[in-house]
Amino acid sequence: MSDLSSKYVLQTVGFDARFPNQNQTRNCFQNYTDYFKCISAKGEDYAPCKQFKKAYNSLCPNEWISKFDEQRENGTFPASLEP
């Protein structure tokens, strides 16, 4: 039992004052963009960037994430990912 609770931590992205409304669409998109901005500035191993990744994984539907990934590869992602 104790090994399970250390393996799976019940923890998720907290409240974000930039997105206080029911509509969380932008919250997902912002965290996705911030993650790729973060790693292009600091590199993929930079630990603080992981927070953005956790956030967008928790908030964005998997279908959206794969669509965003595709758009990034094709260079059609609708936001700048330069730091």
Add this chain to the structure above:
Amino acid sequence: MTNFFLIFNNIFNDAPQPWQLGFQDSATPGFTGLVTLHNTIGFYLVVISFSVFWVLFSLVYYYSSKKNPIAHKYLTHGTVLELIWTITPALILIAIAFPSFRLLYLMDEVISPTLTIKVVGHQWYWSYEYSDFITDSGDSIDFDSYMIPESDLELGQFRLLDVDNKLIIPVDCHIRLIVTGSDVLHSFAVPSLGLKLDAVPGRLNQVSFLAERSGTFYGQCSEICGVWHGFMPIVVEAVSSPDFLVWIDSASS
């Protein structure tokens, strides 16, 4: 309150019953609030209806031409009376609006959630994603939830309500749902949990709830979404958090 009833070993009503008129039993503070608001307003509705109909029938009865042959043709205006019957309803509406808005904004609040679950409506099934426990390889726990067809029902299962894969949640945890649609509008609704949220393609709607007791809660898609709209039910099973971790472990492997 919930514990008080548990002493008597009550069975909670978490699914609709034939010819049911009232609400299902509440499992969240939000739905308890909704039912209380409904009952409070319902009480004043009865009081107001009685007084209005009392006045109405009294006028018809006592001022009929037989009982009251004199026509008061110059009695056409009464400022005081008109002020009373304009201001009183306005005050009543304000008295209803305040607790209603209070509840609305309380339920809108997302209080430090412990778990985020993504709910996606499809034509015609729901799919759930638990991505808080994502592994380094990027696998998240996600599955589809289809209605069990009538021919496959086992004894005790609900026709048009039971599903193959239930949405499992831990009790006494603030849970954030992110609801969206993948094709057309759907609506994620579970009466016992006080949930009803539109699933809109291209938009993420957020709602928070806390299950106060374990149980299996039933709901249905509540936005007409095509021919099988009535065949994409929702089943939420609330379990203790240790049991939830055991389930997460079995689901992720």
